[in-house]
Amino acid sequence: MLVFSSITFLYYFLPIVVVLYFITPMPNGSPKLRNITLLVASIVFYGWGEPIYLLLMVAEIFILWFFGLKIDKYRGKFKSKLFLILSLVVGLGILGFFKYADFFLYNVNRFTHINIPLLRLALPIGISFYTFQTLSYSIDLYWGKTKVQKNPLDFATYVMLFPQLIAGPIVRYVDVAAKLKTREHTLERFSSGSRRFIVGLAKKVLISNLMGELAQIMYQSQESSMLGAWMYIIAYTLHIYFDFSAYSDMAIGMGRMFGFNFLENFNYPYTAKSITEFWRKWHISLSSWFRDYVYIPLGGNRTSRSRFIFNILFVWFLTGFWHGAGWNFIFWGLYYGMLLLIEKFFLEKLLNKASKWLKHIYVMLIVMVGWVFFDTPNLLMAKNTLAKMFGFGADMIAGEESLYYLRSYLVLFIIAIIGSTPFPKRIAAKFESMKAMVIIEPLYIAALLIISTAFLVDGSFNPFIYFRF
Structure with a gap:
């Protein structure tokens, strides 16, 4: 391939x-x-x-x-x-x-x-x-x-x-x-598309691949520790975001190079303050497809409560099933359908009153639990992983292996977490007006390409998660 x-x-x-x-x-x-x-x-x-x-x-x-x-x-x-x-x-x-x-x-x-x-x-x-x-x-x-x-x-x-x-x-x-x-072809559009492509490449090679390797190591580890379980799911959470958003960046960048304008597919979903907001920011093209071609034709929310509940659950059943032919994907889709209904009918007012940090913690916990169901091939294995995460199936809080990998990947964890927020983009925007950026930006992009190439020549872990869907 x-x-x-x-x-x-x-x-x-x-x-x-x-x-x-x-x-x-x-x-x-x-x-x-x-x-x-x-x-x-x-x-x-x-x-x-x-x-x-x-x-x-x-x-x-x-x-x-x-x-x-x-x-x-x-x-x-x-x-x-x-x-x-x-x-x-x-x-x-x-x-x-x-x-x-x-x-x-x-x-x-x-x-x-x-x-x-x-x-x-x-x-x-x-x-x-x-x-x-x-x-x-x-x-x-x-x-x-x-x-x-x-x-x-x-x-x-x-x-x-x-x-x-x-x-x-x-x-x-x-x-x-x-x-x-x-369509219009200009040097500025081609240059902009090339930059977007290379940034996406760097996200894939320098963050997603390494996070994916760590997730795989911790998932297959014989050590039964809470820390190991949490490292697995945090690494996978960052891996799948940087993997898929990197592909979208590269696709959008190449589209721009050839004169097309592809719509954005991610908008920093891990900064969401509710599950509803998360799905407005994650895989936007898929969410909007199901909304426009399934949810709204079914009646959307302009119908009775019972029909609205059915519409939500049916759409999220299809969303889960679209991702893969497995019960874990169906469960994952219905899991989000139920959460969206719970937010709509019970949690919306509480979330409006809660602090942004509490809302953020709530979303990330829900999302990481969801990724456990998404990544594990069956519900029993998902249950075992969740048990370890929350201390019911783990033999220890931390072991030598998990501590070793935590020390080894700590800097990358920090970089990836910061990179999943708009913070780097805001910092870059503040320096855009500087005259020196005319020289600095091309050097920065060239460095990303060279380093990414070096990693590709040397590395072997390089799959795209969404290719299997």
């Missing part, structure tokens, strides 16, 4: 694509030829890691593009709704078959004591993300919120655009439709 944080991508694939993209002409200012360049690059990018499923993706794209033509052609008639339904069936059907078939077969076998062979299909990379993108196009088209895309190559470029293809953010067609027809 070709990942952003790899030497091959950084020093071979991306530079070649950038050169080919900018030497591709724009007759009459139209980016159509450059769209084709990006499409070819995206096909190579996806085919590099998933050659088997490349044809599946291309077929799905052209089927849904064709259905889009019919949705527009029969607008206002029953056939339009029929082709919308067919779009949903095809998109969700392919996603469901590859992602959830074995989950259902396993549970049927378990509860009926029969032995249906599992399919054991490999999950196409990024299928959860590009499926939601194509469905947002079909639904928005049916609702009249966007115009039909008659050029199949431009539609394929939108879906397969390699900066956001594998792990988002989930880019809606309506947000990039205009850019497929005309």
Whole structure:
């Protein structure tokens, strides 16, 4: 698989694509030829890691593009709704078959004591993300919120655009439709995008990877201590944030380099003062997708209390299930659905009166407990980890191994915690007006790239968590 944080991508694939993209002409200012360049690059990018499923993706794209033509052609008639339904069936059907078939077969076998062979299909990379993108196009088209895309190559470029293809953010067609027809390329935009990409790379390589290594070490440790359990979940909490936000930074940065404006996907979620606020700041593109295409069509909060409760729990069931075919993900989603309801009906007034630090501690405790369910493969293992964290399943408060790793990673913990807040951005903003920044900033960005490259050459732990979703 070709990942952003790899030497091959950084020093071979991306530079070649950038050169080919900018030497591709724009007759009459139209980016159509450059769209084709990006499409070819995206096909190579996806085919590099998933050659088997490349044809599946291309077929799905052209089927849904064709259905889009019919949705527009029969607008206002029953056939339009029929082709919308067919779009949903095809998109969700392919996603469901590859992602959830074995989950259902396993549970049927378990509860009926029969032995249906599992399919054991490999999950196409990024299928959860590009499926939601194509469905947002079909639904928005049916609702009249966007115009039909008659050029199949431009539609394929939108879906397969390699900066956001594998792990988002989930880019809606309506947000990039205009850019497929005309977009501006300037040195300032390219420079800004490059900086954003390199900062994201550094977050991934210098913080996320190291936090992920520590989380893995402490999770697999034979030492049964409270400190070890807390180090595991704090490290994982920082790992998943810097991992996913780093990917979003790199995707947004590359999008800017090629003239696109992808929406922000994170807004310092670990500074939230309520769970409701947390989910307005975490994976914004996914939360807004479920809000606009599931929650609001179900009636949202403009309905009876019982229906509102159902809407919340159903949406969060789907949110959990979207992340993975496992009961732990379903539980994780319902866990947040219940917490949001509790906040709405019982805790909202208390939270408004509480100090910001108390609210912050409350949110982080809830979030870290949630990450335990998210990361562990089954609920029993999650229960054991939580028991250790709160002193019920631990043999000691701290052991030699956990103390050793605490000393070794303490500075990185501090850097990561500070880096998950807006504090570094505020400090940087104060120095932006200094004349010396014209020299200092490029040196700083170059240093980040060099150090990140050194870590990539030397290291081995380099997965992206959200690739598996």
